[in-house]
Amino acid sequence: MVVRLLADPRDHPREAVALLVGAVLLFAGLDVLYTVLGSRTTGPAGPWAGLVFRLVLDAAVLAVLRAPLLVTWLTIVGTAVLQLSELVSPGLLVASPVIGGDPLTLGATPVVVNVVVQMRNQRSTWVLIGVLTILATRPWDPSLLTISVGLLSTAVPALLGRYMAARRTLMASLRERAERTDREQRLLAEQARAEERARLAAEMHDVVTHRVSLMVLQAGAIEVTATDPETRRAAAGLRDAGMQALDELRELVGVFGGERTGESPTVGPPAPRVELRDLVDASVTAGVDVRLDCAGDADAVPAAVLRTAHRVVQEALTNVHKHAPGGRVRVDVRYGADAVNVAVTNSAATADAALGRTGSGSGLRGLRERVAMIGGTLQAGPRPDGGFAVRAELPVAR
Structure with missing residues (x-):
């Protein structure tokens, strides 16, 4: 059986551990099933010696994600011990009769080989895989069954693991290239x-x-x-x-972003500075309950930021006239050293919004673009009480 890791096990431990645990439980269950069906050891260590030996080595496979080379060595040693015990003391660790498979090869060997190749594509890893392949195929006692099972347990999982690792690397490279292309296009x-x-x-x-x-x-x-x-x-x-x-x-x-050397000549006296009070007074005259609260030094704020704040309040009050007639409005403006914060909140409408159908819906969109032009942010949306809120943060350029 081959453990198909979705990615590097160190990057996705949950998926890798789940697949590994499932594979180990499968092979441990097969070992128990073979023993229960009658394939037991007959040596002096008792009928369960071979099963206990295999279960211990199956459990050691659980550590392959953290110590792949150590688990590979344990697999090599376990396979060598099984073969030596068969030569020195038949029936000690290898059950007889054998119900299926090669009794001299550990069942979890394909899992170890596949995972190790995916995690460590090094020369030392392939040397250990070669040793396992020799032990599994036993060229000193060749047979069609032994060679076939040996190759299926070692060489095939190793090549499949290498293919999976190469494919994963290729996919990561393609994703990185696509992301780089997307960044370049942006x-x-x-x-x-x-x-x-x-x-x-x-x-x-x-x-x-x-x-x-x-x-x-x-x-x-x-x-x-x-x-x-x-x-x-x-x-x-x-x-x-x-x-x-x-x-x-x-x-x-x-x-x-227009760049000009020097300053443009002024024409006549400077234009009058826009005042938020004028906007509020105009709305009050139109019958809207508006309260203005300003804090900070407006004289220290650049004219461009002041005009943008003026536009935010103007658009918000215009929307109140259209969509929330009869509602109460609060305008809070905070002039700070680093930013100007504007908040316009209104309660729900108390009269029929006859003008609500006349808007095109582009006012807030254009306002958001205007705010973004000076590096600010604008948030606008309904409130839980049925009203509406417009908040802008406008950075003050140094």
Whole structure:
């Protein structure tokens, strides 16, 4: 019998031990069965001497996974003892009559040979297998039965074990090659995405930013030259919106990987910083119960992170308007030295969500991509009480 190890026994001891124990129990059971059917020893040691000797050697096979060479030596010694006892004192350890198989070969020998070859493919191992093969085939007393049983007990399990070990090594190599190919493909895809992002960044920097800058300059000129107060106010609003768009475009260029030496020239005064309070006040005015809790120093946080936090709160409040009318909302923002944590939680809706069917479902997906662009993480999902929670962690770049 051959023990088919699923992998290296040291890597998968449970499977290997289970197979080994089953094989040992099988051969031990066969030895007991032969003895019960009448194949007993007739020497001075008694009728059970051969059975006890074989059972002891069968039990020793259980240690082959931890000490393969030692168990192989024990198998060699046990086989040699059986053959010597037959020559010196017939019937002492070899039962008579023999019901089946070769009485001078241990039944568990194929298990030992197969496992040892799989675990240790070394020259010393094959030398021991050769010694076992010689003892099993007994070329000094050749016969068709002896040679056939001897080869089936030693050479065939050894070759099968070597094939199994080689196949296992080949499969591991193929798996490793497939994993390496998969990693290389992912790296190539990442490189392609990085190149595309750099191209988009260049387009945004060279084309879009330039056009928006011209719009801001023209709006500023209209504000200065216009005589109508309404026109000046409209031009001022257009200029402020354009400057904010410029700031966001420049931040996106940096996030996309666009590389430019130096800084882009500023156009007019800096754009006003976005305030979360404005979003909350707008929602309160619309009839939503919103509570804002901020902690930390927002002035120490880069503008790009602040704008992303603003977008998180904006999208979460928009979803509340659509899907949870009448619910209570809590906005918690923590400005830390390493990250900004934003949490927007709301209770279940208390009114009919008439606007819930108008959404496309892409808001959170786009928000998650925006958060990922600055290296952050976004989690959004329902709460046990029927509400919804949106949480984002935005790293603060040093």
